[in-house]
Amino acid sequence: MLIDPEKCIACGQCEVYCPVGAITIGDECAEIDFDECTECYNCLRMAHCPADAIYQQKLEWPRTVRSVLSDVLTIAPESGISGRGTEEMKTNEVTGRFKHGWAGIGIEVGRPVVGARFYDVEKIAMAMAKLGVEFESSNPTTSLMSDVKTGKFKDDVLNEKVLSAIIEFSVPLETLDQVLSGLKQVSRQIETVFSLCVASRVAPDGSIPTHSVMHQNGVWFAPNGKTNVGLGRPLIKEDSI
Ligand code: SF4
Ligand code: SF4
Known part of the structure; x- marks a missing residue:
């Protein structure tokens, strides 16, 4: 996942949705630690970014593995x-x-x-x-x-x-x-x-x-326990x- 620095207004709204703490909010824009990001899609799906700054880059092997097992x-x-x-x-x-x-x-x-x-x-x-x-x-x-x-x-x-x-x-x-x-x-x-x-x-x-x-x-x-009732x-x- 990536954040467009030209669009981001550093509102901080997306930070709490990241389950691995990969998003940091700077003075002017937020940033995603690319190595820590699991491509879970939470920030894009849940944060409702007011600036439409979060976007999913094209995922290629082996990074696709992150998305498959996290989203x-x-x-x-x-x-x-x-x-x-x-x-x-x-x-x-x-x-x-x-x-x-x-x-x-x-x-x-x-x-x-x-x-x-x-x-x-x-x-x-x-x-x-x-x-x-x-x-x-x-x-x-x-x-x-x-x-x-x-x-x-x-x-x-x-x-x-x-x-x-x-x-x-x-x-x-x-x-x-x-x-x-x-x-x-x-x-x-x-x-x-x-x-x-x-x-x-x-x-x-x-x-x-x-x-x-x-x-x-x-x-x-x-x-x-689990019982099958039909x-x-x-x-x-x-x-x-
Ligand atoms: S929600 Fe959008 S505008 Fe706000 S910090 Fe995150 S990416 Fe930037
Ligand atoms: S895709 Fe998931 S792990 Fe990556 S920055 Fe967004 S919330 Fe965090």
Whole structure:
């Protein structure tokens, strides 16, 4: 995103809409730190600039990555995917993607204010790849990897900054312990933060099989449940998964 210094009147209206603090207001005009800007479009969409000074420059690869992962309305030209994760993570009752005995993992790297650079996303992905995980193929973050076996990303995206990027995969429950240990280790090597989503099917006795593993690893979590009351139509029959 750019600001036209000829038009800007330094009113300051756009500054509060930037989730990464990339806008500074000078005496005569505002300025956007181009390296920090995640191309989230917030300032242009929300600030209603009175001077019409904010404009979107033509985005070219690899800067397009910023927009795809920071502005939910952008669709990636490379993958045709919009948003940061795959909605199947939240609709398992329809897709049956996470089977009994498995845990679905979503690692959201970065948050508003801090954001995330892809060199940190790569460190986490490579740590997880060492456990033999298979990254979700329809996830936009996976589409930026040059090697899905090692979690290595394309070199030209490594310095790109986004609001957040979600790494997705599923593991057998017995591997969850190693995932949590690996995440604790790699958390000391990165410059940003991440949050973890662990999804699993509820066992027939009503228990949630991932809870004990989380407790044993000292991981605080906020349980969320979802019950399908008929709005979805299961694609995979229970006895086949
Ligand atoms: S809202 Fe427009 S005029 Fe006001 S500081 Fe931002 S760019 Fe400049
Ligand atoms: S596009 Fe987003 S990150 Fe960039 S200056 Fe505007 S609000 Fe800030």
